[in-house]
Amino acid sequence: MFQVRLFGMLKTLVAGSNMLEMPLADGALVKDLVDSLKVEYPELGKLLEQKKVVVSVNQEIAHWETALVESDEIALLPPFAGGA
Amino acid sequence: MFQVRLFGMLKTLVAGSNMLEMPLADGALVKDLVDSLKVEYPELGKLLEQKKVVVSVNQEIAHWETALVESDEIALLPPFAGGA
Amino acid sequence: MAVETDADMLVRVQEGNFSIDQELERVRARSTKIGGIAMFLGTARDHSKGHDVSSMAFEHYEGMAQKKLKEIRERALQDFDIIEALVLHRYGPIEIGENIVLIIVGAQHRADAFKACQWCIDELKKITPIWKMEYTPQGDVWVEEHP
């Protein structure tokens, strides 16, 4: 299972959880993750589709072609709002 | 006698004094003061001529046509260098 | 004032408040060539986009937030003619009027300090994974500054 961290308003879309788990094979791409999320969490999927939410892998913003392994630190990041 | 205050490097041109006195009649213009200064203190006169030094009257920068009375607060201001 | 001046102290995400005088010491201690210091302090407003705000809280992605602030400092030092830069952001609950974010940039000349300081705060808002929850009379809202 791949663990995916959630931040900010995304937690409200997943019953307040700050983490979700997705069954994926090592070597799956970020876009495969997005496709799976669209099925399981349609609202989250839509935000990803619209690029309002981005995927980070090991603390860097990832492309949709980035390949994933289970040990990666994966997170979904809604629009940033730091800085006052 | 009209009293004229001196600031910054101008004091070094007048033997370290921060004040000089000029005999002028009430109603004299700033340019008359400048003319008198050119005679008495040629170096000071040259800086005024070149507009490197400006004349203030009652704490505002004066034009050469400004009329003076003896009770005015007159000062000669070299280029400012505040602000670090 | 004796303060630590290692690079780690110049880039921080912390819960507690900070003293501007103390943070300034870290920057000015770096060089006697510093002649101009530009600073930006972001504070919690009681008003936001037409609604009242009673307080707020910031959430950050621990690790990635620090990494991005570090990148911002390093790029600022590289791309601008400056001597030192400090970047701090708070997380957790913050009351109205309190400090949120501080940027301090020291340079020989003020124009460079201003340019770099503005760039740092603009870039911080763009690339740092930090999120804001506003508590308002109408309820709690996650703020989307860059939708």
Added chain:
Amino acid sequence: MAVETDADMLVRVQEGNFSIDQELERVRARSTKIGGIAMFLGTARDHSKGHDVSSMAFEHYEGMAQKKLKEIRERALQDFDIIEALVLHRYGPIEIGENIVLIIVGAQHRADAFKACQWCIDELKKITPIWKMEYTPQGDVWVEEHP
């Protein structure tokens, strides 16, 4: 922190040093609408136009200097979308690394705060009757910043 916030305290020419935290309090105390505070701190560099500087001293035209700083604050409040501005300048002897001048501008938004802060320091240098003596290994020099 209890500090005086009357307009006189927001424009000063003084011999002693100042605390940035304390001066900041005067500005932020004015309104809970303040969200962005831009600051400029000028400090004494040990180097100037190719020569070493061991220390310096500022002379001001008492009365006129205050009047000009007051004008600067008032014009900034009028011409920019800001909430408060503070302008301080020191006079007398100043050692390398010490504070010389401080501008603090509080606004709802940071872009306005930055613009006004830069304008204030630029304008201060242009219109305020303050002069600088630099003590250098080659002797004492009155500095002409704007010949």
